[in-house]
Amino acid sequence: MVRLVLVLGDQLTPDIAALKAADKARDVVVMAEVMGEGASVPHHPQKIALILAAMRKFAAGLEAEGWRVAYSRLDDPGNAQTIPGELLRRAAEFGASEVLATKPGEWRLLRDLEALPVPVRVLEDDRFLCSEAEFAAWAEGRKQLRMEWFYREMRRKTGLLMEGGQPVGGQWNFDHDNRKPAKSDLLRPRPRDFAPDAVVEEVLALVAARFAHFGRLRPFRWATDRAGALAALREFVEERLPRFGEEQDAMLEGEGFLSHAVISPYLNIGLLGPMEVCLAVEAAWKAGRVPIQAAEGFIRQVIGWREYVRGIWALKGPAYLEGNALGHSRALPGVYWGAETGMACMRAAVGQTRDLAYAHHIQRLMVTGNFALLAGADPGQVHEWYLSVYVDAFEWVEAPNTLGMSQFADGGLLGSKPYVSSGAYIDRMSDHCGACRYRVKEKVGDRACPFNLLYWHFLDRHRDRFRANPRMAQMYRVWDAMAEGHRNAVLAGAEAVLARLEAGEVV
Ligand code: SF4
Numbered sequence: 484m485v486r487l488v489l490v491l492g493d494q495l496t497p498d499i500a501a502l503k504a505a506d507k508a509r510d511v512v513v514m515a516e517v518m519g520e521g522a523s524v525p526h527h528p529q530k531i532a533l534i535l536a537a538m539r540k541f542a543a544g545l546e547a548e549g550w551r552v553a554y555s556r557l558d559d560p561g562n563a564q565t566i567p568g569e570l571l572r573r574a575a576e577f578g579a580s581e582v583l584a585t586k587p588g589e590w591r592l593l594r595d596l597e598a599l600p601v602p603v604r605v606l607e608d609d610r611f612l613c614s615e616a617e618f619a620a621w622a623e624g625r626k627q628l629r630m631e632w633f634y635r636e637m638r639r640k641t642g643l644l645m646e647g648g649q650p651v652g653g654q655w656n657f658d659h660d661n662r663k664p665a666k667s668d669l670l671r672p673r674p675r676d677f678a679p680d681a682v683v684e685e686v687l688a689l690v691a692a693r694f695a696h697f698g699r700l701r702p703f704r705w706a707t708d709r710a711g712a713l714a715a716l717r718e719f720v721e722e723r724l725p726r727f728g729e730e731q732d733a734m735l736e737g738e739g740f741l742s743h744a745v746i747s748p749y750l751n752i753g754l755l756g757p758m759e760v761c762l763a764v765e766a767a768w769k770a771g772r773v774p775i776q777a778a779e780g781f782i783r784q785v786i787g788w789r790e791y792v793r794g795i796w797a798l799k800g801p802a803y804l805e806g807n808a809l810g811h812s813r814a815l816p817g818v819y820w821g822a823e824t825g826m827a828c829m830r831a832a833v834g835q836t837r838d839l840a841y842a843h844h845i846q847r848l849m850v851t852g853n854f855a856l857l858a859g860a861d862p863g864q865v866h867e868w869y870l871s872v873y874v875d876a877f878e879w880v881e882a883p884n885t886l887g888m889s890q891f892a893d894g895g896l897l898g899s900k901p902y903v904s905s906g907a908y909i910d911r912m913s914d915h916c917g918a919c920r921y922r923v924k925e926k927v928g929d930r931a932c933p934f935n936l937l938y939w940h941f942l943d944r945h946r947d948r949f950r951a952n953p954r955m956a957q958m959y960r961v962w963d964a965m966a967e968g969h970r971n972a973v974l975a976g977a978e979a980v981l982a983r984l985e986a987g988e989v990v
Contacts, residue, residue, distance in 0.1 A: 484580035486510045487553075487573055489566070491592075492520065492534040493877055494585050495541040496753035497548075500606035501585040510583070512550050513573050514542050516557040518693070519565035523591070524867050527698035528690050529705065529840040530748075530874045536686040536707040537752055544708075553577070557689055567595045574601050588879035590801040611793055612641060612757055612786055618794030628795065628896060631656070634787030643761050643782050644768075644775075656783065657728070657776035664912050665733030665741060672722040674745050676704035677711050697820050698872060699838050705748060705874065712749035716760055719744045720767050728777035732845045734828070734913035739835045743843045744781065747875035750789075757785050792883035795897065804878075806886050807862050808894035809901075809945060815855065815864040816984045823989050825920030826933060828909050829854060840874035847873075848902055849909065852889035856903055857937035858984060859944075862892035900954040903941055906932035927972040933980045933990060939970070940977030 488505040490512055502512070516538065521531050535557065542554045553573050555562045563569050570582055582603040587593050596603050607615060621636060622628055635655055638644060644651045679687060683703065691700055706712050726742040733741060749755045761782045768778035796803065818824040821837055832850040836842050842851070847869070855865045862885070869885045870876050887897030906923040910916040916923040916932075925931040942949065942962055949955045962970065983990050 485577045486581045486583055487570060487577065487579045488512045489570065489582055489584040489596075490514050490541070490545075491566070491585075491587055492516075492538050493588060493752045494608075495537055496610055496756070497544070499585050499753065500609050501583045502545075502550075504583055504604075504606060507549055510551075511573065511577050511579065512542075512545055512552045513570060513582075514538055514552060515555040515562070515566060515569035517555070517562065517564045517566060517569060518557065519568075520592075521557070521694060522696075524871045525696040526694075526870075527836075527840040527872050527874060528694050528696055528700040529698060529703055530876070531694055531696075532683070532686050532690045532700060532703055533705045533707060533748060533874055534752060535690070536683045537754065539682055539686065540708045557693065565595075566592060567599055570596075570599060571601070588796075588877045590804070590878065594801075610753065610756060611790060613637065613790045613794055615794070615797045618790075619798055622794070622798055627899065628791075630787055630791045630897075633791050633794070634783055637786040637790060641758065641761070641786055643765055643786060644779055652775050652779075655779075657779045660774075660776040661728035661780050662732040663729045665730050665735045665738070665914075667735055667914050671726070671738070671742060672718075674704075674715065674723070674740050675718055676702065677706045677715075679703055683707055696871070697837065698840055704839075706754075709754050712746070712754035715749065716744075716746055716755060716763060719746060720763050720773075724764060724767060724777050724781065725773045726777070728774065728780040731780060731843070732912055734831070734843075734846055734850070734909070734915065736827075736831055736914055736918065739839050739841060741843065745841065750785075751875050751877055751880060757789065761785050789880065792887075792897075793879050795883045795887065796879040799893075799896075803886065803893065804866065804882055805863075806892035806894070808892055809859075809862075809890075809948070811856075811859040811890075811892075812861050813859045813981070813985065815860050815868055816858065816990070817987055818990070819851065819855075819868050822987075825989060826854075827919035828913060828915040831915055836872050840872065842873070845912065847884075848889055849904060849912070852885070853902060853904055854934065854937075856890050856901060857934065857941045858981065859941075860890075862886055862890040865890055866892075900949070900952055901941075903938055904934070905938040906934040909934065927969065927976055931976055936973055936977040936980055939973045940981075943970075943974060 488501050488510050516535050542552045546552050555569055563572050582601055584596055584603055584605050586605050586608045687700060687703055706715050723742040730742040746755060764778050764781050767773045818829055824830050828850050832842055832846040866882060866885045870881045886892040889902060891901040910923045921932045922930045923932045926935050939962060942958060950959050980990055
């Protein structure tokens with residue numbers, strides 16, 4: 484009997500579990516472009532175009548290798564426009580007895596597959612370096628799941644940057660040499676733009692006609708096949724990796740990429756694998772072309788943080804998506820969808836997101852994430868925004884980053900304290916404040932930086948939860964030492980900002 488082999492848009496890896504388990508001689512690969520996925524949340528048009536173009540090229544590659552592929556284009560008549568609908572249609576067409584699938588990275592889709600009226604075998608996605616069982620065993624009995632300890636296990640397991648069972652250079656983490664403010668007078672090689680070919684152009688026209696979501700579709704700069712993704716990796720290692728560590732937390736007006744790798748979209752849809760990118764970076768360090776702090780910082784992001792958040796996602800299940808430990812319920816302010824704002828840092832981060840479908844981790848964590856948390860935005864809406872607007876965002880990686888790391892919605896499972904800061908951090912790490920309507924040094928009054936006002940408001944309104952937290956006690960001492968009149972003025976200023984946000988006025 485024929486089996487259907489489901490390959491999703493973020494599973495574009497030739498040896499993915501479902502393909503490994505399939506039989507080329509008798510099984511049919513099913514790939515489907517469907518509105519049910521493209522519009523499950525308002526995904527950025529560039530993200531939809533990247534996935535559809537990469538799917539089309541991947542399908543052509545499978546056919547060239549002898550696979551029988553049933554491929555549904557978005558505008559095919561008869562397309563059921565959902566993954567389950569397409570599987571049922573293909574099952575009837577081919578008389579299939581079973582569906583082979585690799586576990587999707589979104590709980591909604593897994594539930595849909597499990598509810599199908601045909602037998603479905605869901606195989607673990609073994610592209611990750613740490614299996615779900617391994618992560619669960621590591622997490623077992625631990626009160627707090629600290630990434631740093633997990634990362635050390637992964638270094639031992641992979642052997643990356645290890646020598647005789649010890650970390651090279653005698654330490655696990657070199658971040659004290661990283662994270663410097665960016666220098667605006669430096670010339671940096673920008674990641675190369677991949678000019679759209681005929682396949683991409685056809686997809687861009689389709690996406691323009693079908694999706695009116697937030698975000699600019701053009702210019703479209705992404706690679707859409709493995710050769711392009713490998714070229715992007717090579718170029719990063721040769722040109723930007725040497726400065727990656729020291730610039731990884733910096734922000735500069737008009738510099739969307741700085742020295743970041745910008746390969747996360749390729750990793751997350753399967754065009755690159757985690758081990759090969761780490762080996763490329765390790766090799767550059769071994770050859771003396773990049774400093775240890777750059778290589779170690781990058782490898783930690785991949786075998787540490789990336790594997791860790793995926794482990795959390797798998798371990799905690801769909802309930803994790805409902806977390807709202809701080810009881811925040813404010814609607815996500817319009818500025819996130821491009822409404823006018825006087826805050827230069829927010830304008831830069833959201834504008835770049837609209838244009839590039841990309842922002843680096845500090846823009847996501849310390850600007851847009853920080854502001855959403857300080858403003859008390861509903862974490863479910865914040866989660867949906869991040870899942871929508873970033874080209875590399877898939878639930879398994881986005882949800883723990885947003886709900887856990889950024890919004891503290893999981894009550895502290897990922898982070899021992901919430902990632903909140905006043906404007907001072909943004910001022911130190913960026914050049915935004917000089918061009919802002921607000922004054923970062925002002926603590927009260929109409930020109931006071933909204934981050935300054937909301938920071939203290941956040942601490943004040945969550946005093947019961949955080950005052951005993953040893954990592955926050957000092958800030959409560961600072962707050963309590965301020966004159967009562969000053970504290971009241973700060974709180975009144977913050978309330979005024981929140982009222983303007985709720986009224987949809989420009990902040
Ligand atoms: Fe952002 Fe405040 Fe600086 Fe303006 S002053 S750019 S709002 S941190």
